[in-house]
Amino acid sequence: MESIHQSAVEIQAPAAESEFPSAEEAASTAGQSQSGLHCLHGHVYALRRFGSLLFIVLRSRKGLEQIVVDKPELLVLAESLSCETAIRVRGNLMPKPGEQEVSELHACEIELLSTPNSALPVEISREKRMQSLSLNALMEYRPLTLRNEKVRAIFKIEAEFCRAFREFLCGQEFTEIHSPKIVSTGTEGGASLFSIDYFEKKAYLAQSPQFYKQMMVAVYERVFEIGPVYRAEEHNTARHLNEYISMDFEMGFIESEAELMAMQTRLLKHMFVAVEENCAKELALFSAKVPKFEKIPQLKLAEAVEILARKLGWKGEGNDLDPEGERLLFEYIKAETGSELVYLTHYPWKTRPFYAMPEKGSQASHSFDLLYKGLEITTGGQRIHRLEELEKAIFERGMPLESFGDYLQCFRYGMPPHGGLAIGLERIAKQLLDLKNVRQAALFPRDRTRISP
Amino acid sequence: MESIHQSAVEIQAPAAESEFPSAEEAASTAGQSQSGLHCLHGHVYALRRFGSLLFIVLRSRKGLEQIVVDKPELLVLAESLSCETAIRVRGNLMPKPGEQEVSELHACEIELLSTPNSALPVEISREKRMQSLSLNALMEYRPLTLRNEKVRAIFKIEAEFCRAFREFLCGQEFTEIHSPKIVSTGTEGGASLFSIDYFEKKAYLAQSPQFYKQMMVAVYERVFEIGPVYRAEEHNTARHLNEYISMDFEMGFIESEAELMAMQTRLLKHMFVAVEENCAKELALFSAKVPKFEKIPQLKLAEAVEILARKLGWKGEGNDLDPEGERLLFEYIKAETGSELVYLTHYPWKTRPFYAMPEKGSQASHSFDLLYKGLEITTGGQRIHRLEELEKAIFERGMPLESFGDYLQCFRYGMPPHGGLAIGLERIAKQLLDLKNVRQAALFPRDRTRISP
Numbered sequence: 022m023e024s025i026h027q028s029a030v031e032i033q034a035p036a037a038e039s040e041f042p043s044a045e046e047a048a049s050t051a052g053q054s055q056s057g058l059h060c061l062h063g064h065v066y067a068l069r070r071f072g073s074l075l076f077i078v079l080r081s082r083k084g085l086e087q088i089v090v091d092k093p094e095l096l097v098l099a100e101s102l103s104c105e106t107a108i109r110v111r112g113n114l115m116p117k118p119g120e121q122e123v124s125e126l127h128a129c130e131i132e133l134l135s136t137p138n139s140a141l142p143v144e145i146s147r148e149k150r151m152q153s154l155s156l157n158a159l160m161e162y163r164p165l166t167l168r169n170e171k172v173r174a175i176f177k178i179e180a181e182f183c184r185a186f187r188e189f190l191c192g193q194e195f196t197e198i199h200s201p202k203i204v205s206t207g208t209e210g211g212a213s214l215f216s217i218d219y220f221e222k223k224a225y226l227a228q229s230p231q232f233y234k235q236m237m238v239a240v241y242e243r244v245f246e247i248g249p250v251y252r253a254e255e256h257n258t259a260r261h262l263n264e265y266i267s268m269d270f271e272m273g274f275i276e277s278e279a280e281l282m283a284m285q286t287r288l289l290k291h292m293f294v295a296v297e298e299n300c301a302k303e304l305a306l307f308s309a310k311v312p313k314f315e316k317i318p319q320l321k322l323a324e325a326v327e328i329l330a331r332k333l334g335w336k337g338e339g340n341d342l343d344p345e346g347e348r349l350l351f352e353y354i355k356a357e358t359g360s361e362l363v364y365l366t367h368y369p370w371k372t373r374p375f376y377a378m379p380e381k382g383s384q385a386s387h388s389f390d391l392l393y394k395g396l397e398i399t400t401g402g403q404r405i406h407r408l409e410e411l412e413k414a415i416f417e418r419g420m421p422l423e424s425f426g427d428y429l430q431c432f433r434y435g436m437p438p439h440g441g442l443a444i445g446l447e448r449i450a451k452q453l454l455d456l457k458n459v460r461q462a463a464l465f466p467r468d469r470t471r472i473s474p
Numbered sequence: 475m476e477s478i479h480q481s482a483v484e485i486q487a488p489a490a491e492s493e494f495p496s497a498e499e500a501a502s503t504a505g506q507s508q509s510g511l512h513c514l515h516g517h518v519y520a521l522r523r524f525g526s527l528l529f530i531v532l533r534s535r536k537g538l539e540q541i542v543v544d545k546p547e548l549l550v551l552a553e554s555l556s557c558e559t560a561i562r563v564r565g566n567l568m569p570k571p572g573e574q575e576v577s578e579l580h581a582c583e584i585e586l587l588s589t590p591n592s593a594l595p596v597e598i599s600r601e602k603r604m605q606s607l608s609l610n611a612l613m614e615y616r617p618l619t620l621r622n623e624k625v626r627a628i629f630k631i632e633a634e635f636c637r638a639f640r641e642f643l644c645g646q647e648f649t650e651i652h653s654p655k656i657v658s659t660g661t662e663g664g665a666s667l668f669s670i671d672y673f674e675k676k677a678y679l680a681q682s683p684q685f686y687k688q689m690m691v692a693v694y695e696r697v698f699e700i701g702p703v704y705r706a707e708e709h710n711t712a713r714h715l716n717e718y719i720s721m722d723f724e725m726g727f728i729e730s731e732a733e734l735m736a737m738q739t740r741l742l743k744h745m746f747v748a749v750e751e752n753c754a755k756e757l758a759l760f761s762a763k764v765p766k767f768e769k770i771p772q773l774k775l776a777e778a779v780e781i782l783a784r785k786l787g788w789k790g791e792g793n794d795l796d797p798e799g800e801r802l803l804f805e806y807i808k809a810e811t812g813s814e815l816v817y818l819t820h821y822p823w824k825t826r827p828f829y830a831m832p833e834k835g836s837q838a839s840h841s842f843d844l845l846y847k848g849l850e851i852t853t854g855g856q857r858i859h860r861l862e863e864l865e866k867a868i869f870e871r872g873m874p875l876e877s878f879g880d881y882l883q884c885f886r887y888g889m890p891p892h893g894g895l896a897i898g899l900e901r902i903a904k905q906l907l908d909l910k911n912v913r914q915a916a917l918f919p920r921d922r923t924r925i926s927p
Contacts, residue, residue: 041590049592058598062726062727062890063695063727064692064888064890081695082648082649082695082696082726083647084693085824105692105887105888106888107726107727107888107889107890107891109727134727134890134891135859135860135887135888135889135890135891137886137887137888138861138862138885138886138887139886139887141887162883162886163689164689164692164883165883165887167689167690167693167883168692168693168753168887173693175693176649176651177649177694179652180649180650180651183650184640184644186648187637187640191637194535194536195535196535196630196633197630197633197636197637198629198633198917199702199719199899199917200917200918201702201717201917201918201919201920201925202655202702202717203668203679203704203716203717203920203925204925204926205925206926207927214658215670215671215672216670216671217668217669217670217679218668218669219668219925220708220922221921222925224925226656226670227727233917235920236616236617236620236927237620237917239558239617239621239623240620240629241515241535241626241630242516242534242535243535247701248701249652249654249655249701249702251656253673255673263656264655264656266652268796272854273515273535273560273561274515274560274587306860406588408591409591413631420578423693427617427926427927428927430615430617430927431617431618432591433590433591433592434558434590434591434592434594434617434618434621435517435558435559435560435588435589435590436560436588437515437517437560437587437588438560438587438588446652464651464652464653464654464686464690465653465654465686466654467654467656469673470673472656472657472658472672472675472677473657473658473659473880474689474880474883
């Protein structure tokens, strides 16, 4: 156990005297650990008593840590600590009985930095109480419930997914971009858009970085973005959010959508391995296991529909799967191949956005979804890259060409064959951890009725 | 020079036969390089003729690369290539005359993937033409002008700033978060907010992740976020955007704002070194040099104002610097210390947001700005962490307490001393590269009048 406090403020060598003291000099004496004592700080998560000993379970940036209070003069103070009090503890590091190489801090001083003003409305360190909370209470008290060990773990895992996503794609020579979220037109021609009062104009929140990432393919060939996207959809289900984090990539000079799927398979493998290696504690809290794969099975949508109807008694419609169809298919694929993931390909062009590349001589498109435990986590595909074909597609959908002027501009000047995909961050986390509701995987979810906290 | 094409599609070992072919199998034959020939793809950036040779300057994901066309039967085709045509070239790698260890592709086949439909309205590969473009033209044709070598370099550098920002902070045990951009209230009580029609409700675009990153300090102690922020400000200057990328961090258990400044100094050093090492070509295009420092000088705002008035003949007002004051101060600090960066500290509390920590016994606050070449790129400071003080501050500003209910909730349950800062991505890039206008550092800028492309 190192002294967190010392590592937080690295002491710099003193500089030559100067008219302007540097920030480092000013900081160099702040927060220095006192002579020989180690220092920990954090929030009191729980207290545990064993005979004459008291243990403080402290939540720090490292997670939960345990502090031993065995000095009689500190026991009264320690026992009176209410949960969530912010404290700084100085003491001695001593080996933990029975566990070699592990040391514990034995407190000599406890400094109270900030005490709660009210009793906690939710006992966040008691898992049973947390489990019995309604989704509404979980969200109402979000600034507090996020401090629970398991809830906190969800977003630790999401941070690791993001880190690994970027790491893999940078390794494949993708460039990160930041596209605007304020846009003048929708990617689908106007449906499901939130409108903004933008000075004298009407603007909208971007449904996806789609048009911009495509434009950027001509600049960098391979681009990615992790950012918020907005869907003004009325549905209020366990799998939908009105604002969510989309992990997008787009790449040029592909021959078909198969390259996109192959790239994603390696990307997801990298992301899952990273979470397994770096979030083992967090996964264990959910008894969750990352999927292991070298390949992901794939099926044409029509084949999936046929299997569902013929073998599994599914009663749904033919152009897409409903949640029940997705669930049945997941169980079937899992039983047949062992895989929790499956690519569905060859979606009908009519059910996909206009920019999807149609398959020659069929009604299908070069697009796909990826289902993970029966939930779509990715949509992707090859895009139309020739101006005339794109204009024709917009015309066929009955949309006005002039709405897409900026987008079409790009195609006027040479666009390579390209495609890409988008992974929903909250959805992949929900599925990995078997969360009941995607809202649990959003830090501060925005849904049909909720815009706070 | 490696075969880009082969590396793009890694060929997987064939799997055992299965009912469901994997995406990798489907991809394994796509785009295979033909027998022995190397393959490059990209856009034709420029053509150069030397005697009987023609060179194609190709823009690929690696940047600009040169292809030699020396086969007479290819010359006619190659000479007819218009700029921005997307091509795939197969050929032989041969050593470049006079340069050991460098090889060039000598074309055997040129495949046209997509040709421009119109003549380019801007000759993007001619720097003089680009320089003479108005800002308006640069932005009107953004999908095209971004393909220019220098413009492209700006966002390569920004991507590296972001990568290095995250790398450094992850190393300091910060956790990445994604806070909502749709909010129910502003961080400053309602001014400068874009409003959104959110179903039956009125919502706003977040001016900063301020409240959320503070709430997350109680969860992870140290958090960061890179994301868009929104300012509905009327000013239309060379340094303002209405949507920009904010690089935020917030950390708990600090003793003073000096720790924030010390952390940022090390962070910026890491970011500048990363850009110097990984974007040498891009920097060279601008003859730009990253600042080198171990420390950054700091001045109280009042001291800066006094120096400006007494020594530099500045005529501005006392509570903040105007652009002229910032410029004069930059020149002075540069001359006195050699530093292009300077911290200004002790801003009057009244000119800062209500949550800034006031200094005891003075009118000042524990807050600071960082100026880089005379432009504010960072604002930060310690925050009030006690509920009563925060309520008092809101009251003193004449703002309604009930607007801040969700934010205050967090402070009811124990908040440690904390603080943080935000760096403007476009501004730091603008200053590094000496761009005239911050719009040049935004991929698709949003300003007083522009919401497209």
